[in-house]
Amino acid sequence: MEYQIVHDKLYQKMEDKAIVKQLIDSILQQVEGVLGNIKYIHEEGSKTLEEVVTRLMKGQKMDEVKLMKRDELAIDWHPNFNTYLAMKRVYVETMNVSNCWVPKSMCSEACHPGYRRVLRQEEPPCCFDCIPCSDGEISNASGMCICTKCPQDYWTNSAKIVCIKKYLEFLSYEDPLGISLAMTAVVSSLVPIVVLCIFIKHHNTPVVKANNREVSYFLLVTLTFCLLTALIFIGPPNNETCIFRQTAFGIFFSICVSSVLAKTITVVIAFNATKPGSHLKSLVGSKTSFYIIFCCFAFQFIICIIWLSISPPFSDTDKTLPEKILIQCNEGSIFMFYCMLGYLGILATISLIIAFLARNLPDGFNEARFITFSMIVFISVWLSFVPAYISTRGMYMVAVEVFAILSSSIGLLLCIFLPKCYIILIRPSKNTRGYIVRPQTTLFKA
Structure with missing residues (x-):
């Protein structure tokens, strides 16, 4: 009995999966009787379908069944497509085919891009x-x-x-957060200048002269620079700005806190110098205050020099994050960075303790009370800064430090100088020596 393959044109490239499948199905259907004796083919060496079909096209007999002779050149198989007939199953394998090509099947559709x-x-x-x-x-x-x-x-x-x-992320002037912080820094830096002008205009009044007028002027100027220091943290970081931003912050704030400490010590010295037989009268004055400021500043300056000599801050790029590249300042030696912050904390703590102990001195205008409030604000801000700084990255880490600089500076400015400005501008009748030296009462009482 003879069988005829229904496909007259057997030439087919492997890329056309649908027709190849139809070709295989047609061959298997028409030679089912021939291939019924699978054991025969298996014992012959498990010949490939290409070999089997070629033999069939040549008219060779297999189990006394003959097919019509076809031209073997009409079949053009993909070089990596091997089909095996064995043990009553047909295996279709693809090895090293471009794009992992497999024949189209009812159980799989081509995966979409992505x-x-x-x-x-x-x-x-x-x-x-x-x-x-x-x-x-x-x-x-x-x-x-x-x-x-x-x-x-x-x-x-x-x-x-x-x-x-990826987009670059850093605290920039084009970002809403950067713009708001920059504007806050600029506007806030004008406040100490305004207060300084008020003090200079009323420089001979008792409230201005109380507790070392020159140190008050110096503190106002330093607070202006502290507020402007925040602008260095905004913008694309580079090696120069990374070095300057932390050292400028550390030095200006050490001068600021040292000035507050000098004013606190001056309060205590001035009160004890009024006692009969006291030898502290020679220490009353601006020279002692500026000496204290210089000594405290010098120690912070040495810390910064050692920091820059050992491992200075530098600009760093982090490309491991998804969607963005972080450009930020690497502190270099994180130990020296916290040494600088720790020294500021020590100065603030000493000022707080001395001011707290001197808060009840019998003066009508005791500045120690306001210094106590200012140091509580300062220490609270920077204690909150440390965990927030550690837990953030990128532009938000910088924003946390800028916020701490602005809030602590504004806290010092308001707590120390707002009561004096209140008396000078709103209650000038209290700006007298008699009010200053009288026993303590509530400042804002009519």
């Missing part, structure tokens, strides 16, 4: 699942087996079909 194939366990290679590419990887064609990883400076779009360049 997805990759994952073979199902214990199922033929033509059955697979499509899963999205991982973060940072793309597939820009259908039917991909693996996703391509984006370069370090790039990230995937939402569809994961193309790599887009």
